[in-house]
Amino acid sequence: MINANGNFQLLKTNYLFQTVAQKTKQYRVEHPDADIVVLGIGDVTRPLVPAVVEAFHKAVDEMAKAETFMGYPENTGYEFLKKAIIENDYAPLGVDLSPEEVFISSGAKSETANFTDMFGKGNTIAITDPVYPVYLDSNIMSGNAGKVSYSGEFGKIRMMDCIEKNSFLPEIPKKRADIIYLCSPNNPTGTAFTRKQLKKWVEYANKNSAIILFDAAYKAYIRDNDIPHSIYEIEGAKTCAVEFCSFSKTAGFTGVRCAYTIVPNEIRCHVKEGGTVSLNKMWNRRHATKFNGVSYITQKAAEACYSTEGKAQIEENINYYLKNAEAIRNCFKELKYTVYGGKNSPYIWLKVPKEYTSWQFFDYLLENYQIVGTPGSGFGKCGEGYFRLTGFGSAENTAKAIARLKAGK
Secondary structure, three states, X not given: OOOOOHHHHHOOOOOHHHHHHHHHHHHHHHOOOOOOEEOOOOOOOOOOOHHHHHHHHHHHHHHOOOOOOOOOOOOOOOHHHHHHHHHHXXXXXXXXXXXXXXXXXXXXXXXXXXXXXXXXXXXOEEEEEOOOHHHXXXXXXXXXXXXXXXXXOEOOEEEEEOOHHHOOOOOOOOOOOOEEEEEOOOOOOOOOOOHHHHHHHHHHHHHOOOEXXXXXXXXXHOOOOOOOOOHHHOOOHHHOEEEEEEOHHHHOHHHOOOEEEEOOOOOEEEOOOOOEEEHHHHHHHHHHHHOOOOOHHHHHHHHHOOOHHHHHHHHHHHHHHHHHHHHHHHHHHHOOOOEEEOOOOOEEEEEOOOOOOHHHHHHHHHHHHOEEOEEHXXXXXXXXXXXXXXOOXXXXXXXXXXXXXXXXX
């Protein structure tokens, strides 16, 4: 009999959002007439903008003609999309990148998980708590988490508590960390690093020869001028940080699948045999072996996000979701809840009443108001006692949920 990867046995039985979906599905079965408002999973609801749809149609027509047909895509992405990303997302910030530092992928979720391939065993990994589950789970799957203690903690994982006391932002580790996961604006708390705060992390990483894996999937929602849209706005970041970005929450590509990862040429990693290697070249080599690239049609649609029309249409959608988030935030504040996020982020992070656990509050909202959210405990032990809601629902459903909450109080 073959041996399975035993690391999978160390994971929770179900992925957080699977559990939320299962509980919601069961409630629908038991209450077929219930009008459930889902404000839990971070999936968008507005359709693709006209500029993107037009680009899709045009690209499909090109694929229907022999003279413009495209076969296998370049595994790291087409030059036209890389150029659009650099010119629109980085050049205005004063960040200089080359196309070879941009890697087009099918999603930031998979890329943050896949990046565990780049590192050997024995590294100390710092991860925020609460956290997007993929960071921790992918390291457990790959065997990078180390041995499990009797208390259930992993020997190579250092969870960085993000609590009210530190405004839900991690503090610089007192003990050295080799790999650091940061997400700003954060999922699930909705908080974000200022330039001054992020600068400390870049300085720490460079001083300790560490690498920051920086998830910037929600950067389009930033409205505060003191919050950087890219970690590369911080001097020194190109020697220590990899950045993950996505078209999913920006342009509504959750069902399309397109993202990009920035791996600067300057980053070097040590090898146990001695010397250093280029992380960019390693990632390029992995792409060549394990990834066939994103379709031409999808990349042409992504390129359209940067057209004059595309930018304006997408900005309208982002403002739509931020307006929803603001309305949810204001509703719970009016109901005397302690609320965070919802300003530079589509996520609202609220403190549940003391008599409830996070999952009990999930059941309470579902049973009494037919509203679905996400229990904070699903994001880690520091998430217990908190609850995440999103602004990604429709304006109609958001208003419906708010009306129910205010009526029931």
